[in-house]
Amino acid sequence: MESIHVPIMAEEVAKGNAPEILFWVGCAGSFDERYKSVTVAFTRILHHVGIKYAVLGPEESCTGDPARRAGNDFLFQMQAISNIQLLNTYQVKKIVTACPHCFNTIKNEYPALGGKYEVMHHSTLLQQLINEGRIKLKEGGEFKGTKITYHDSCYLGRANQVYEAPRAVLKALDAELVEMKRSKAKGLCCGAGGAQMFKEAESGAKEINIERTEEALSTGAKVIAAACPFCLTMMTDGVKNKEKEASVKVLDLVEMIEKSL
Amino acid sequence: MQAASQYVFALVLLLATYFIYKRAKQIIFNIRLGQSYVPEGSTAGRWKNMLLMAFGQKKMFQKPLIGLMHFIIYAGFIIINIEVLEIVLDGLLGSHRIFAAPLGQFYPLVINVFEGLALGVIVVCVVFLIRRNILKVKRFTSAEMTRWPRLDANIILFVEIALMTAFLTMNASDNLLQQRSEASAHYLAVGPFWISSMLSPLLDGLSTGALLVIERFGWWFHIVGILAFAVYVTYSKHLHIFLSFPNTYFKSEEPVGRIANMPDVTREVNIMLGFASDQGEAAPEGKKFGAKDVTDLSWKNLLDAYSCTECGRCTASCPANLTGKKLSPRKIMMDTRDRAEELGEYRMVGIKDPKIEANTLLDQYISREEILACTTCNACVEACPVNINPLDIIVQLRRFSVMEESSAPGQWNAMFANLENNMAPWKFAPSDRANWIEKVNPNT
Numbered sequence: 001m002e003s004i005h006v007p008i009m010a011e012e013v014a015k016g017n018a019p020e021i022l023f024w025v026g027c028a029g030s031f032d033e034r035y036k037s038v039t040v041a042f043t044r045i046l047h048h049v050g051i052k053y054a055v056l057g058p059e060e061s062c063t064g065d066p067a068r069r070a071g072n073d074f075l076f077q078m079q080a081i082s083n084i085q086l087l088n089t090y091q092v093k094k095i096v097t098a099c100p101h102c103f104n105t106i107k108n109e110y111p112a113l114g115g116k117y118e119v120m121h122h123s124t125l126l127q128q129l130i131n132e133g134r135i136k137l138k139e140g141g142e143f144k145g146t147k148i149t150y151h152d153s154c155y156l157g158r159a160n161q162v163y164e165a166p167r168a169v170l171k172a173l174d175a176e177l178v179e180m181k182r183s184k185a186k187g188l189c190c191g192a193g194g195a196q197m198f199k200e201a202e203s204g205a206k207e208i209n210i211e212r213t214e215e216a217l218s219t220g221a222k223v224i225a226a227a228c229p230f231c232l233t234m235m236t237d238g239v240k241n242k243e244k245e246a247s248v249k250v251l252d253l254v255e256m257i258e259k260s261l
Numbered sequence: 262m263q264a265a266s267q268y269v270f271a272l273v274l275l276l277a278t279y280f281i282y283k284r285a286k287q288i289i290f291n292i293r294l295g296q297s298y299v300p301e302g303s304t305a306g307r308w309k310n311m312l313l314m315a316f317g318q319k320k321m322f323q324k325p326l327i328g329l330m331h332f333i334i335y336a337g338f339i340i341i342n343i344e345v346l347e348i349v350l351d352g353l354l355g356s357h358r359i360f361a362a363p364l365g366q367f368y369p370l371v372i373n374v375f376e377g378l379a380l381g382v383i384v385v386c387v388v389f390l391i392r393r394n395i396l397k398v399k400r401f402t403s404a405e406m407t408r409w410p411r412l413d414a415n416i417i418l419f420v421e422i423a424l425m426t427a428f429l430t431m432n433a434s435d436n437l438l439q440q441r442s443e444a445s446a447h448y449l450a451v452g453p454f455w456i457s458s459m460l461s462p463l464l465d466g467l468s469t470g471a472l473l474v475i476e477r478f479g480w481w482f483h484i485v486g487i488l489a490f491a492v493y494v495t496y497s498k499h500l501h502i503f504l505s506f507p508n509t510y511f512k513s514e515e516p517v518g519r520i521a522n523m524p525d526v527t528r529e530v531n532i533m534l535g536f537a538s539d540q541g542e543a544a545p546e547g548k549k550f551g552a553k554d555v556t557d558l559s560w561k562n563l564l565d566a567y568s569c570t571e572c573g574r575c576t577a578s579c580p581a582n583l584t585g586k587k588l589s590p591r592k593i594m595m596d597t598r599d600r601a602e603e604l605g606e607y608r609m610v611g612i613k614d615p616k617i618e619a620n621t622l623l624d625q626y627i628s629r630e631e632i633l634a635c636t637t638c639n640a641c642v643e644a645c646p647v648n649i650n651p652l653d654i655i656v657q658l659r660r661f662s663v664m665e666e667s668s669a670p671g672q673w674n675a676m677f678a679n680l681e682n683n684m685a686p687w688k689f690a691p692s693d694r695a696n697w698i699e700k701v702n703p704n705t
Contacts, residue, residue, distance in 0.1 A: 159518025
């Protein structure tokens with residue numbers, strides 16, 4: 001396999017290159033062991049289709065989403081304003097990210113602070129690349145005929161109305177897509193949003209991810225597809241809790257596409 | 262006799278108008294306890310939203326059968342108001358069916374439509390009472406639906422049935438009076454009307470005198486009932502019949518996922534980061550970060566609270582509530598309204614009750630546990646048929662507790678510290694951020 005070079009923005013700019021799109025990796029994409037493979041898969045796809053992209057590398061920092069949602073707007077704005085300074089210095093115009101939280105924050109909340117970019121979620125880019133024929137999936141790939149259910153991320157779905165792109169990507173795999181009862185605008189949260197990812201849940205009768213996992217498992221799907229690092233973690237934990245990890249996989253869209261190239 | 266009844270009617274009408282005016286003034290005062298708010302987006306876009314959401318009831322039709330039933334009551338309410346106009350004119354002028362002459366042959370048709378709607382309203386109200394009290398649909402019985410909210414809903418449905426029944430009884434006796442020679446001079450032969458004529462046989466054996474009493478009783482009960490109901494509505498959860506219109510109109514056109522920026526914070530952060538210099542302008546006196554009480558919320562938040570009809574679609578879709586946590590978005594709205602009522606009532610008359618002034622929305626009404634359970638998933642916002650946003654209030658309460666009191670849960674404080682020191686919510690060195698790149702080429 002040819003060696004893939006991952007372009008870092010600072011180096012590209014120093015070389016006089018102007019990457020066409022910035023891949024915003026996000027904290028989960030950078031640090032979470034499981035989610036790093038999603039980042040890797042997406043990087044390989046970007047390389048594969050030959051898009052001129054770059055990542056910020058060590059210069060990237062949290063968008064501030066969990067701070068804002070927990071109520072700490074000082075900290076959010078510290079992060080946001082620093083990030084915007086950096087992005088504007090590099091004259092970034094277009095951003096793609098695999099994290100719906102980063103996507104929502106940069107797209108909807110950075111403009112008020114002077115950060116105006118065209119922001120895409122990876123599902124939208126993947127759909128475009130498939131439609132344009134730049135991603136060609138092999139016939140009879142690993143997921144052909146597999147029963148897959150797609151779990152909507154709140155920040156991709158309800159917050160930004162991206163419902164169809166992830167589904168179109170899954171359909172391109174020739175998979176059998178089954179919907180949960182609560183899907184799209186009525187999708188049930190995985191339980192991690194609003195900075196819940198970073199604290200214990202308040203006391204109640206049940207964990208939200210268990211409720212959602214039960215619903216996903218009841219479809220009989222063999223793969224629970226996610227498009228968000230937090231959803232991926234929550235659903236994976238849910239499947240483990242239900243002791244179904246041997247028969248049901250929780251995967252990000254891009255991992256499935258990369259395996260089917 | 263006739264003149265006396267006209268005076269009585271005028272007095273009743275005046276009294277009702279006075280009570281409604283007084284109450285409307287109080288409600289507007291209470292809503293204005295909130296901070297300034299300017300909706301984002303174009304006027305045209307907001308009109309369109311109002312037409313779709315309030316007038317067209319777009320979200321109600323997501324459940325088509327319930328949407329249709331609700332639409333029957335709504336259409337009945339709006340269209341039967343034309344009948345109320347006739348009744349009011351008759352009452353003041355001492356006339357009977359004043360619209361019969363100008364409308365000519367269309368008059369019976371119009372009354373028939375009203376009667377059809379009246380019957381529809383009765384049927385739907387019965388179904389709704391069954392859903393609430395016999396089927397006990399979950400969203401009508403959850404925790405915050407204590408004695409008063411449940412009773413309030415039942416009163417409204419019972420009254421609507423009683424008003425429509427009075428209307429049909431009045432017409433049923435009118436049908437017969439039109440045929441009695443001793444009454445036909447006053448009771449013009451404009452009927453019989455379709456629905457009420459089915460009830461007429463029940464009354465046919467009665468004397469003309471008795472029929473006159475029933476007809477007049479029905480007439481008075483119907484109109485006094487409507488006026489009393491109009492006053493009652495202003496104290497009940499039923500205000501959505503008016504407020505859903507301004508509430509959907511004043512909703513900002515903004516991305517659903519956006520949490521509003523805090524410009525005061527932006528100024529300070531820019532100074533701290535050295536992107537702006539301190540011009541020596543202090544933050545406005547007494548202004549808090551976030552909200553502790555209704556006076557810290559925007560007036561739109563308070564309008565939201567007054568527009569809430571406690572249907573509970575928000576709570577039924579809330580992941581926290583569904584899994585047994587204390588948070589209920591409907592309760593957030595009910596509490597906000599209750600607190601605005603409590604504070605507004607005293608402030609309006611200029612009495613500063615220290616006990617009431619010391620109360621706050623946060624803690625006295627809404628607990629920390631509730632606001633901490635929110636996943637900001639926007640399901641409640643999506644579910645509301647009249648564009649109420651409970652999430653906006655939750656975030657403002659969180660902001661107060663975190664920024665003014667520093668009372669975030671320990672794990673959040675740890676996350677904040679990580680963000681400050683490591684630029685990530687987890688404790689990883691920023692220099693390790695690009696380590697994932699090693700995994701791209703596993704063999705090298």
